[in-house]
Each structure stands twice: as structure tokens, then as C-alpha cells.
Amino acid sequence: MNIRAITKLAAGVALLAMTAGAVKAAEEVEVLHWWTSGGEAAALNVLKENLQKEGVSWKDMPVAGGAGSAAMTALRARVTAGDPPTAVQLLGFDLRDWSQMGVAANLDELAAKEGWDKVIPPALQEFSKYDGHWVAAPVNIHSTNWLWLNKAALDKAGGKVPTNIDELFALLDKFKAEGIVPLAHGGVPWQDGTLWEAVVLSVGGPDFYKKAVLEADPAALSGDTMKKVFDDMSKLRTYFDPNFSGREWNLSTALVIEGKAGAQEMGDWSKGEWLRAKKEPGKDFVCIRFPGTQGSVLFNADQFMMFDVGKKSADAQMKMASAVENPAFQIAFNKVKGSVPARTDIPDTDFDDCAKKGMKDLSEASSKGTLMGSLAHGYAQPAAIKEAMLDVITQHLNGQLTTDAALKRLPEAVAAAK
């Protein structure tokens, strides 16, 4: 009897140990992302280490290429096979599209516990939530309506930063006279779109941006204000160098860093290039909102969408979501990445001047209702409409379409993609 009890106990203990072991082994998150470049990978490592401290192992699934389009192809394959990763880096309307497929996990409980509703800007929540439920943990907020200026070139041109688009043209003329490329731009559809949306915001203001870009109103897309936008785009085109076609954004940034070009319109990720070249904001380069867009912010936020992976990994998944929203991680990650934290309650003391400005602009725009999604980065329209609009923008910029043809084509393209 005694011996039997002992064996039973031993078996029970062994069983317990085994299940415990199994639970421990199951504490794993598989993360699909396209942050593979040096700075990005380093930023992600912070999250990886934080999770490891909590006993959650990290299974990396990096798929680089095509600004995430290769990763999306991989995700399609995994979801179709019924085996989605735990968390996936996603942007904008892709979050909605995937949520619509009914594959999202529910983060409501965690979000309520940590008070996400209060600290994450409402404009961003629209994408992090689907049908009123939290499905994703936003990592950062980038904004696209920035202009990066080489300080030396600016000083030579008088040192005054432009505050509207006409002053910008005057400055670009001075850069031209200095014998440098006035505006460094890469002729790739998403970059053309990034420039275009900044010009739309500058020429038409936030209300026009909402009407034309967020609502894709046919009248706004073909009206007089839009005509001025396209005319200004044609004018900006005359300030590019002849080799802009197909150039990567970071090579354009390098031109400005080296002083071969005067300015670049680009999102705040280009700050990373400046910092890596050991340049200081305010001393070597100047970051301003694209002339005429101060007060509004066009955002583009990276989010980790949590996929429904069943009970087994749910715990690890929640730990990861919580770790993403951890203020210390938000600071550490965003300092490296060049973006600003996705929560507005984080002090800006640890950040550089450009990021401080970015954080101030963000909370101001969020409270004024002028924090709006970027078209070129999938936060204004679903992929089909976004790409249809980018087609017209890029064809016009490359001289394949006249301004009048572009004004006619833009609403047609939107209608055809719906």
C-alpha cells in the first residue's frame, strides 16, 4: 500500500513536471516582420530580450523585401495553411483586411487593464481596433510630412526655413544657384505618394486632405485645389536631379547628408540615416514640417497584430502585447528607430530635438483632430485604392500624364478600384 502510494505520487510528480515543462516550452511567440536592417533589428532586439526575461522565447520570422510586400505574401501562405504566426508587423488598412478574415486575437482584457484607450491617439486606435475590439499593439508612430534640410546649404541660402510652399520654391531656387541638387527625391511610387500627400496637405490644408484623401471625394480629387497640387508637383519635379528614377530613399538622404543636395521630403525614418552618419539635429541638419503643414501630422504606425493562435500561446501573446506597450520599451525602441512612441503619455526627455518636436506636434495634432493617416503608407485608403491613386500620381510626376489628364484619371482610378 505504502509503496503503491509512493509510486502514485512519483508518477503524479513526474506528470506534473512534464506538463510544467510542456507549458514552459509553449511560451513562445513567432513574429513575422520586415525589420531586418541594422538599426531596425537592433531596435527589435530590445523587445526580444525583454520577453526572454519573462520566459517567453522569440521565434524570429524576418521576411525582408518590398517594404513588407514579401512578408505579406508569406503571411498569406501561413494563414491559408491554417497556421498563422503569433504576431505580425502590419500597417493601416492591412490590419482591417486581415481582421475581416476573422483571424485576429482579442486584446480587450489587456488593453482595459493597461488603459490603452486613454494613451493611444484615437486616430491610431481606429486601426488597432476592429469592430470595437483591440487586435493589435501599436509600436510607434512615424510621420511623413517632414522636410530634412542640410544646415550648411540652408545657411548659405539665407538660413530662413520656409513656412509655405512658395517660400519652399524660393529656397529651392537658391539651392539651384548654389549648384547643388535642390530636392533629393527617389522616383518610386510610394516616395512619389509621400511627396504628393505633403503637397496636398500644404496646398489644401487638413480639411481638404480629409476630403480628398481620406474620403476620396471625386469632386475634391478633380477640383481646382487638386489642380494646384498637381501643378506644384510638376514644378517640384524640375528641382530633381536626372538620376532620381527608382532611387532608394536612403540614397537620397545620403545626398543631403553629403551636401550634394539641399533638402529631402521624407518620413522621420530618414533621421536614422543622419544619426548613423554622426550628424546632429540643429547643427548639421534641420528638421521641419513640410512647408505649410505645421499643425498637422500625417502618420504611419507600425503595429503588431495578434493572430488567433488558440489557447496554447495566448498567454505568451498577451505578454508580448504588454511588452510592446511598456513605456521603457517604447522609449528604447523609438530612439533607435527614429519614430515617436505610440503612446502620448511618455516624457520626451530622452529624445533628440527632432523627436521632441515630433512628439509635441503629434499630441497637438491629436487633440486638434489633424492627425491623419498617410496615403502612401496605407493609413488612408485600402491597398487597391491606394495603389490606384499612386499610379496616377507617379505617372503624372514622370510626365506620362498631363495635369488635366491626371485630374480626370484620379477619381476614375479610385472608382475602378473600389
Add this chain to the structure above:
Amino acid sequence: MTTIEPMPVIAAERPRKSFADRLRSGLPKLVLAPSFAVILIFVYGFILWTITLSFTTSRILPVYKWGGFDAYFRLWSQPNWYVAMQNLAIFGVLYIALCTAIGLFIAILMDQRIRAEGVLRPIFLYPMALSFVVTGTAWKWFLNPGLGLEHTMRNLGWESFTFDWLVNPKMAIYTVVIAGVWQASGFIMAMFLAGLRGIDGEIIKAAQIDGASTVSIYRRIIIPLLRPVFLSAFIVLAHMAIKSYDLVIALTGGGPGNATELPSTFMYSYTFNRNQMNVGSASAVMMLMGITAIIVPYLYSELREKKQ
């Protein structure tokens, strides 16, 4: 029993022999069976799947909800699709014509019993050993006005030299032709050279005795005799033109604007980047129909010739 005594010997020998025979005749089928099955599923099965998807309302993921011909209407109302078709026409015609002409011309030159043929042949053939991505990237650098040819010529002192086709939307598709022709014409040369070597020397000698000039020997006798090679070259080049994707992606990325969009890049971007999987599938079906229109008459004529 005794009368049929010798029979078992034969019977015993026979199955062994027939087993070896059966193995010998069955082995190729056995070895081919897996690849046959793989082709059946991954080529023909997926063709059927693509056709199915083109009649659904699939956008981000395959969904099996009947959408009728909606995807095809959408496809044929996309200005991009017309750009892609027009570019394919320009690229296909020039690519096939130039590769054939250059390949034949070099092959004829090589066939003149020149001394260093063994050295020259691999030089011409070598581009074919490169992947399209390498070709595209190399030509991208070479044709880039700020890095390559134009820059070099200007540095050498020819200040007004301009060759900006790569960044000029009207001319960019021709840079794809240049890179494609550079890569494939050596291979076509090898095909023609093999064809030329296969021609009976007696016919040419007879023509020479009859006093025919070299030009008319080539024009009237040799080139007509190369008809099957022309046909093979056409088939090889035509399908390479229709499916060419990596070359464009590496060389121009479909740009500037969408000036070098081809049906293959269209198919990829609509299926995977634009969440319009049904339209992408419809364009793939149109491409398949295009290739079928080329291959079927070819197969038909081949099979008919064999019967004769």
C-alpha cells in the same frame, strides 16, 4: 506430365527474364511517376486553381464566392493592363525579332570556319548563364545616366552625350529590350549554329558547282533549311517574353511611373500588393491564353509533321 517435361525449364527461365524486361520497361515510368505527379498538381492543378480564383471575389486571401466575370471586366477597365499589353507587344516583337536576327547573323559568321570559334562561342553564350536579376542589375548601372555610359562619356570629354532611356518613360521599355536581347541572342546563336552544322555539305557544294553566290546560297538554301530552328527559337523567345518578370523588376522596377509594366509584373502586383487577387488571377489566365495561342499551333504542326 512427362510429355511436358521440358516446359518447366522454359517456364522457370521465362518469369525471370520477363521480370527483368518488365523492370526495364517499367523503370522509366516508375522514375518519371513522381515528377509526373508533381507536374500534374503543381502545374495543371494550380492552373485550374488560378482559373477558379479569377471567377471569385477573392481579394486579400482566396475566398470561394462566385463573382462571375467581374474580375475580367475590372481587368479590362484598368489603364495599367493596357500599358502592360502595349509594352508586351513592343518588347515581345522587338525581343524576338532582334534575338533571332542577331543570333542568326552571329551563327552565320561563326560558321565560316573561323579559327577561334572555341573561344568566341562561349563568350557569346555566356550571358545566358547569368540570371535575369544579374543582367537587369548590371544593365541598370550601365544605363543609369549618373553612373554608367552617359557619365563615362561625359567624363571622357563628350559633354553633350545623352543616353537617358532608362529614366525616360517613353524609352524605358527599350532598355528592357536591350538587356533582354543581350542576354538571349547568344543562346539563339547556339541554336542556329547547331542547325547550320546539321545541314548536309553536299547540297551546298552542289549549289556552288551550279555557280550560286554565297548570299543566294544562304538566302535560298540554308536559311529555308533552318525553318525548324526558327520555329524552336520563336517558341523559346516568345514564352520568355511573356513570362519575363525578374528582368524588368531588377532593371526598372516597372518604372519610371509604370512605363515598363508587363503582364507578369501586373499579375504580381495585383495579386500580392494590391489585394485584388481575382483581378491578378484573371490577368494570369489571359497570359496563359496568350501562351496557349502560340504553343497550340506549334504542337499541332509538330504532331502533323511526325504523322507524315
